[in-house]
Amino acid sequence: ERKQLHRLRREPSRTLDGVDIRLWANAESREDVTGAHALGAAGVGLYRTEFLFLQRSELPDEEEQFRAYRDVVLGMTGRAVTIRTMDIGADKADRTGLALTNEPNPALGLRGVRLSLARIDVFRTQLRAMLRASGYGPLRVLVPMVSGREEVLAVAALLRDVARELRSEGHEIAEHVPLGAMIEVPAAAIALPTFIGSVDFISVGTNDLTQYLLAADRGNDALGELYSPLHPAMLLLLRNVIRTARARGKPVAVCGEMAGDAALTPLLLALGLEEFSLHPATLLEVRRAIRAQRLDALRAAAPALLRCRDRDAIDRWLRARAAPA
Ligand code: PEP
Ligand code: MG
Secondary structure (H helix, E strand, O other): OHHHHHHHHHOOOEOOOOOEOEEEEEEOOHHHHHHHHHOOOOEEEEEOOHHHOOOOOOOOOHHHHHHHHHHHHHHOOOOEEEEEOOOOOOOOOOOOOOOOOOOOOHHHOOOOHHHHHHOHHHHHHHHHHHHHHHHHOOEEEEEOOOOOHHHHHHHHHHHHHHHHHHHHOOOOOOOOOOEEEEEOOHHHHHOHHHOHHHOOEEEEOHHHHHHHHOOOOOOOHHHHHHOOOOOHHHHHHHHHHHHHHHHOOOOEEEOOHHHHOHHHHHHHHHOOOOEEEEOHHHHHHHHHHHHOOOHHHHHHOHHHHHOOOOHHHHHHHHHHHOOOO
């Protein structure tokens, strides 16, 4: 079976009725990038940069960050690389003194873009490093924990300013660096029409979106089944987000864990998703799941999926469409 999966390395991620689905890779290490490239990922859909900031006492300087981002861009040889700005907060073991300590509710605190905008000096350094790396191949900037329009506009203005600065210093950077927002705060998902016009793409962080939508800590095992994206509210929200983005012609991906769960592939396809970003280890299984489905049939079954009233009903919908492994 492993061998059969291995054979899909060079096959397209295409449904039985001929629709190509984009599979991006979530990558954090050199091995992930190599793996993503070898498996035919469309590019890197999520490059988490936290590792550069954690487990050390000094902040990484522009040069160190630039080299890290440039290496990913070069490793993907012309396929797009999506680099996420730092998603640091009191929920991570930060020793640089960047995040606040002792926040009563770290998940609801100064994390992600909120911290970036509170520490413009540190943020500018990161954006400079990213834009410099854009001179080496297609690069997109993705912003975590966006809750609304103001944050998107603030980052866009900063990005323009940093680009102007770099050009005046003689750096060769890309003409256009697409800016994207992570959709992982329910307010951003619901109010997406208010800022979709100000971003080039979106990526849905279903790990955090599930946590915040259901008020269920993603790391708390005591909550058991409660922390799960298979909730009618989550499906409705996902359907609306995908619809809003597609209606405006903006690419939309899901980059949370559910994108890498082949058992959920039919569900995401039914909701209209055509871009997945997942860990390379799960890419071939999801590709196989895509190749076993007809998109027209799944789309026709979307209303039934959205009528499901509970987890059991969603599970039944999924079982009825599971392809034999
Ligand atoms: C998410 O929240 O779904 C996500 C992809 O980001 P992270 O897991 O890094 O919070
Ligand atoms: Mg997240």
